Amino acid sequence: NAGVTQTPKFRILKIGQSMTLQCAQDMNHNYMYWYRQDPGMGLKLIYYSVGAGITDKGEVPNGYNVSRSTTEDFPLRLELAAPSQTSVYFCASSGGIAGGRSLDYEQYFGPGTRLTVT
């Protein structure tokens, strides 16, 4: 079990460039999440998904897009990178709720992607 994997580990972007942060999990989890972590601010939820084909905005979605075509993958897209998007990005997954029955609320985190926009 690899758990939650993220690529790349590090990336430097120029202002206005685009990129996709990849996230994959092999635990057959229903729920997946994207967070950003800024110093002293904790983790802020960007987007989340409760299953393939279903996504919703979190607390700080502006400037990002997501898709969830499979249970395993949940990529995060930055279309026009801005310096304010310099951060560490974490993907996570959890069993969540399925069929009206709660499964597992514990979230499993990937190792993170450190993104710098200059």
Next chain:
Amino acid sequence: AQSVTQLGSHVSVSEGALVLLRCNYSSSVPPYLFWYVQYPNQGLQLLLKYTSAATLVKGINGFEAEFKKSETSFHLTKPSAHMSDAAEYFCAVTGRDFGNEKLTFGTGTRLTIIP
């Protein structure tokens, strides 16, 4: 809606001393509560969780936390600090029903261990 307040962004304790990291929560629904630890340049790892069984929860690495509904608190403790405990610790809360199951994190407490 849920929220978490962690008192003290930085805590320093001597090696062998008691560790106490404070967390207070606010939730309109019965909560689940979590403590996560983050070592430098790594992702978050679950230390322990409260899911309405025993109010005193034991986790990994000798940590434990007690859910106190009357005080809306979920403080993290360890009787004797070790150098390897130096890390950042996050408290998090979630509701239990659909639509309230997203985790809300506190801003974190950085724990420093003094030799």
